[in-house]
Amino acid sequence: xxxxQESGPGLVKPSETLxxxxxxxxxxxxxxxxxxxxQPPGKGLEWIGYIYYTGSTNYNPSLKSRVTILVDTxxxxxxxxxxxxxxxxxxxYYCARIDSSTYYNWFDPxxxxxxxxxxx
Amino acid sequence: xxxxxxxxxxxxxxxxDRVTITCRASQSISSYLNWYQxxxxxxxxxxxxxxxxxxxxxxxxxxxxxxxxxFTLTISSLQPEDFATYFCQQSYSTPHTFGQGTKLEI
Numbered sequence: 426x427x428x429x430q431e432s433g434p435g436l437v438k439p440s441e442t443l444x445x446x447x448x449x450x451x452x453x454x455x456x457x458x459x460x461x462x463x464q465p466p467g468k469g470l471e472w473i474g475y476i477y478y479t480g481s482t483n484y485n486p487s488l489k490s491r492v493t494i495l496v497d498t499x500x501x502x503x504x505x506x507x508x509x510x511x512x513x514x515x516x517x518y519y520c521a522r523i524d525s526s527t528y529y530n531w532f533d534p535x536x537x538x539x540x541x542x543x544x545x
Numbered sequence: 546x547x548x549x550x551x552x553x554x555x556x557x558x559x560x561x562d563r564v565t566i567t568c569r570a571s572q573s574i575s576s577y578l579n580w581y582q583x584x585x586x587x588x589x590x591x592x593x594x595x596x597x598x599x600x601x602x603x604x605x606x607x608x609x610x611x612x613x614x615x616f617t618l619t620i621s622s623l624q625p626e627d628f629a630t631y632f633c634q635q636s637y638s639t640p641h642t643f644g645q646g647t648k649l650e651i
Contacts, residue, residue, distance in 0.1 A: 470589070470632060472641040485640040486546075519588055526594065530636050531579040533591035533600070 427452035429520050429536035437514075437543050443507040447520030447536060454478055454501045458523035460532060461494060461505045463516040466540075471516075475523060476503055510543045517541075547571050547635050551644035558649060562623045566647045568616045568633035576612045577637035583646075584629045593618065594636075623649075 433445035447459065460475040474484035476494045484492050488507070496503040507514060517540050521532040548571035558564050568578065576596040581589035591600050593609040596616055606621040620627055628651055633644040 469645045470634070470643040472639075472643070483639050487640070524591075526598075529577060529595045529598075531591055531594045532581075532589070532634070535588035535590075538588050 427522060427534055429522065429534060431518060431520050431536045431539040433539060433541070435540060435542060437510055437541060438545050439511055439543055440509055443505070443510050443514060443518075443541055443543075445505045445518055445520075445539065445541070447503050447505075449501045449503075449522075454496065454498050454503070458530075459496065459503045460521050460523055462519045462521055462532065462535075463514075464519070464538075465513075465516045473505065473507075473518075512543050515541065515543045546640055547574060547638060547642050549633055549635055549642050549644040551631075551633060551647050553647060554645065555648040555650060557651070558623055559651065560623050560625060564620050564623060564649065566618045566631055566633075566649075568611075568618070568644050570614045570616075570635055570637075573613045574635045574637035577635055578609070578611065578616045579634045579636060580607075580609055580618050581632045581634065582627075582629045583632065589632060592631075620649075 428451045430448045437443045455478045458475050461473040464470050476482045476496050491508045493506040517538040519538045521535040524533045550569045552567045578596040580593040583589040597609045608619045630646045630648045632646050
């Protein structure tokens with residue numbers, strides 16, 4: 426079955442760019458939508474955005490000015506870049522597939538998550 | 546954005562209890578409502594889609610209901626492995642939004 430694994434630096438300095446990669450294994454990255462979701466420590470979940478394997482994207486307006494999601498089908502990877510980070514961007518970042526049935530969709534499976542701390 | 550509000554924020558229960566968690570949307574989302582379970586240090590696990598359809602492999606003691614703005618997740622007989630935090634999520638429109646979570650404690 427499809428598995429996802431996040432990778433990237435666990436510590437980013439304020440004002441710099443957070444960069445993470447999600448590697449998809451056990452299935453094809455094609456014909457699916459892929460998403461990033463984050464969770465600040467002890468808090469709820471925030472959807473960041475998604476990308477289709479063709480490269481089309483949809484971002485959360487609250488982050489849109491700072492977010493870029495890209496896909497590399499040759500490597501079965503998609504990535505997240507978040508610019509001008511502050512302490513408020515400290516969170517566990519998850520990648521997930523958007524699965525669907527007829528008119529409905531949901532996030533499944535998820536990666537294990539990676540904690541990114543913004544601190545100098 | 547569609548706001549999702551869960552109640553209660555936390556709930557104490559015992560093994561064997563029947564529990565119900567409520568999720569309310571700030572506007573009608575038809576049946577575009579998903580439920581997830583999250584245990585400490587783990588990623589959320591998908592449980593229910595379309596408000597009431599169980600994901601394959603999810604025990605039948607879990608059930609979901611509702612449409613429009615009001616939804617419920619019910620666990621008919623709590624098992625030790627069910628103590629976790631539960632989140633609802635609307636897939637009616639972007640940005641996809643989640644409830645703040647309900648922590649189910651012993």
